[in-house]
Amino acid sequence: MSTLDVARTELALAVLYLNKAEARDKICRAIQYGSKFLSNGEPGTAQNVDKSTSLARKVFRLFKFVNDLHGLISPNAPGTPLPLILLGKSKNALLSTFLFLDQIVWLGRTGIYKNKERSELLGRISLFCWMGSSICTTLVEIGELGRLSASMKKLEKELKNTDKYKNEQYRSKLQKSNDRSLALIKAALDIVVAVGLLQLAPKKVTPRVTGAIGFVTSLISCYQLLPPPPAKAKAT
Numbered sequence: 001m002s003t004l005d006v007a008r009t010e011l012a013l014a015v016l017y018l019n020k021a022e023a024r025d026k027i028c029r030a031i032q033y034g035s036k037f038l039s040n041g042e043p044g045t046a047q048n049v050d051k052s053t054s055l056a057r058k059v060f061r062l063f064k065f066v067n068d069l070h071g072l073i074s075p076n077a078p079g080t081p082l083p084l085i086l087l088g089k090s091k092n093a094l095l096s097t098f099l100f101l102d103q104i105v106w107l108g109r110t111g112i113y114k115n116k117e118r119s120e121l122l123g124r125i126s127l128f129c130w131m132g133s134s135i136c137t138t139l140v141e142i143g144e145l146g147r148l149s150a151s152m153k154k155l156e157k158e159l160k161n162t163d164k165y166k167n168e169q170y171r172s173k174l175q176k177s178n179d180r181s182l183a184l185i186k187a188a189l190d191i192v193v194a195v196g197l198l199q200l201a202p203k204k205v206t207p208r209v210t211g212a213i214g215f216v217t218s219l220i221s222c223y224q225l226l227p228p229p230p231a232k233a234k235a236t
Helices: 003-018 021-039 045-060 065-073 082-110 116-158 168-198 207-224
Strands: none
Touching: 003 021, 021 045, 021 207, 045 082, 065 082, 082 116, 116 168, 168 207
């Protein structure tokens, strides 16, 4: 491939990535929490960016609660243990509730919904729902990693006399394990972000700590949404 072809391919991947509303939301999230880190809760330009970006992100999430409602009623993969099914459905229900209530918060902040006290209360309830969904996600990922680890050990015994990294099934399981490990880290860190936003431990989880951790989880989300690289052409 020529340099121009490589540039075209990379630009096409960038366009594909930026065309996703979810990707743009996560980029805005990184800006929001980066600004929160810089402002440390103090008035100024950084705090203004934090607040305006937070409000703008809510537009990206309009009617997004439907996605998790669909996940709530969708069948689970065969063989999934009942505790993991219940945790997964709880995550869907909590996240869907968070996204639905977040729309009312947006209406309140734009002045369409006039009851400010009710709007602030619903905003706090929605954050508790998000924290609950992050806890459920953390537990689901721990359980799924345990299942993956057991199946990989079983496969390793079967491939004892061969190079396991050349086995497609093993490589697939290893990739899934890496993806779930990253998702586990993100979900666990998001719990801390929720604690910071709710000010449940204001002395330990300060706005700066919340901003720093939120920025890291935003970058993880941006990475998770990257399109897969194009397959390399086989040499003839």
